[in-house]
Amino acid sequence: MANLKFTVLAGDGIGPEVMEEALRVLEKACGGHTLDYAKCDVGGAAIDSCGKALPQSTLDKCSEADAILFGSVGGPKWEHLPPNEQPERAALLPLRKIYKLFANIRPGLLYGELSAASPLKSERIPNGIDIVCIRELTGGIYFGDKSVENLPDGNVRASDTMTYRTDEIIRIADVAARTAMSRSKKLCSIDKANVLQTSVLWRKTVSEYISKNYPEIALTHLYVDNAAMQLARDPNQFDVFFTENMFGDILSDEMAVICGSLGMLCSASLGVSKNSLGFKFGLYEPAGGSAPDIAGKGVANPCAQILSAALMLRYSFGLDDVAKRIESAVRGAVCSGIRTADIAFGKAPVSTREMADAVIERL
Ligand code: IPM
Numbered sequence: 001m002a003n004l005k006f007t008v009l010a011g012d013g014i015g016p017e018v019m020e021e022a023l024r025v026l027e028k029a030c031g032g033h034t035l036d037y038a039k040c041d042v043g044g045a046a047i048d049s050c051g052k053a054l055p056q057s058t059l060d061k062c063s064e065a066d067a068i069l070f071g072s073v074g075g076p077k078w079e080h081l082p083p084n085e086q087p088e089r090a091a092l093l094p095l096r097k098i099y100k101l102f103a104n105i106r107p108g109l110l111y112g113e114l115s116a117a118s119p120l121k122s123e124r125i126p127n128g129i130d131i132v133c134i135r136e137l138t139g140g141i142y143f144g145d146k147s148v149e150n151l152p153d154g155n156v157r158a159s160d161t162m163t164y165r166t167d168e169i170i171r172i173a174d175v176a177a178r179t180a181m182s183r184s185k186k187l188c189s190i191d192k193a194n195v196l197q198t199s200v201l202w203r204k205t206v207s208e209y210i211s212k213n214y215p216e217i218a219l220t221h222l223y224v225d226n227a228a229m230q231l232a233r234d235p236n237q238f239d240v241f242f243t244e245n246m247f248g249d250i251l252s253d254e255m256a257v258i259c260g261s262l263g264m265l266c267s268a269s270l271g272v273s274k275n276s277l278g279f280k281f282g283l284y285e286p287a288g289g290s291a292p293d294i295a296g297k298g299v300a301n302p303c304a305q306i307l308s309a310a311l312m313l314r315y316s317f318g319l320d321d322v323a324k325r326i327e328s329a330v331r332g333a334v335c336s337g338i339r340t341a342d343i344a345f346g347k348a349p350v351s352t353r354e355m356a357d358a359v360i361e362r363l
């Protein structure tokens with residue numbers, strides 16, 4: 001019986017309402033274990049309450065915990081702020097950097113029963129989609145040197161720098177390899193080695209590391225432009241793919257749209273440090289945003305938040321069995337036709353609360 005100590009950062013928009021449902025699901029699923037969590041402000045909510053998207057008090061609570069369950073941040077109310085003070089950038093990027101959350105795992109899962117939710121023709125994905133995107137999250141162009149300079153001729157010049165070191169490449173390759181080993185042992189590394197020096201190093205480092213340490217893995221490489229095309233053409237040709245930070249930002253959104261509703265997609269961002277239980281410290285969040293247009297109406301799909309909580313149980317608390325029970329309860333509810341509006345397709349849509357009730361009933 002473990003003490004599950006995590007920090008709840010519900011954030012803005014639909015964040016608080018879907019978080020509430022995820023916490024109810026956890027209460028039901030984790031019987032026997034103690035849920036030991038603190039709720040803290042983040043994003044726009046924190047800007048409103050204390051003027052900063054990521055207050056020190058929130059960081060202190062996160063540092064005491066073994067994981068962070070994150071909702072979503074941002075919305076029109078804060079869009080007038082300078083870009084580096086906006087909730088998304090001022091809260092999420094520092095959290096990733098501070099806790100060294102270098103590995104972003106996004107399962108691209110679409111149940112066969114929900115094939116109609118995908119913009120791809122159903123005959124291309126008769127059994128849905130089941131792939132995994134792994135994105136390097138603390139390196140590359142996001143965190144390299146930046147500059148803006150006024151030139152004497154009146155032009156302005158800006159620059160962002162993309163840098164990778166072999167140890168950064170190896171640690172993400174290792175997460176990808178272990179994920180591939182737990183599935184079909186097929187792994188695709190995505191880069192732009194025909195143009196970028198960082199990609200030349202990425203490809204060489206990945207090839208050497210995987211062939212030496214995981215000889216049973218079938219490793220392939222794709223250029224990112226081709227990968228974007230292949231993903232739209234036949235997503236299931238991939239099983240696990242992994243790539244650097246910005247390529248992963250773009251490809252994971254492409255994967256999200258191909259997988260139908262954002263309301264179903266969860267993610268885990270894992271760090272280098274171990275938590276007090278000996279597992280990885282991580283941040284778990286839905287792939288969709290704060291959806292301000294439907295916030296407060298009780299119609300948002302809570303499944304992505306619930307599935308993110310399941311990932312937290314798996315990766316930060318070592319409770320794979322409980323995670324699987326939650327995942328199959330969500331699948332059971334959705335596939336028996338209980339659907340929020342985003343995935344209703346002709347079925348009468350249920351509310352956020354009713355969707356979660358259907359999951360809880362199946363636990
Ligand atoms: C994501 C988001 C973030 C990113 C933004 C909000 C900074 O798009 O998690 O994919 O670009 O990484």
Ligand code: MN
Nearest residue numbers: 249250252253
């Ligand atoms: Mn993104």
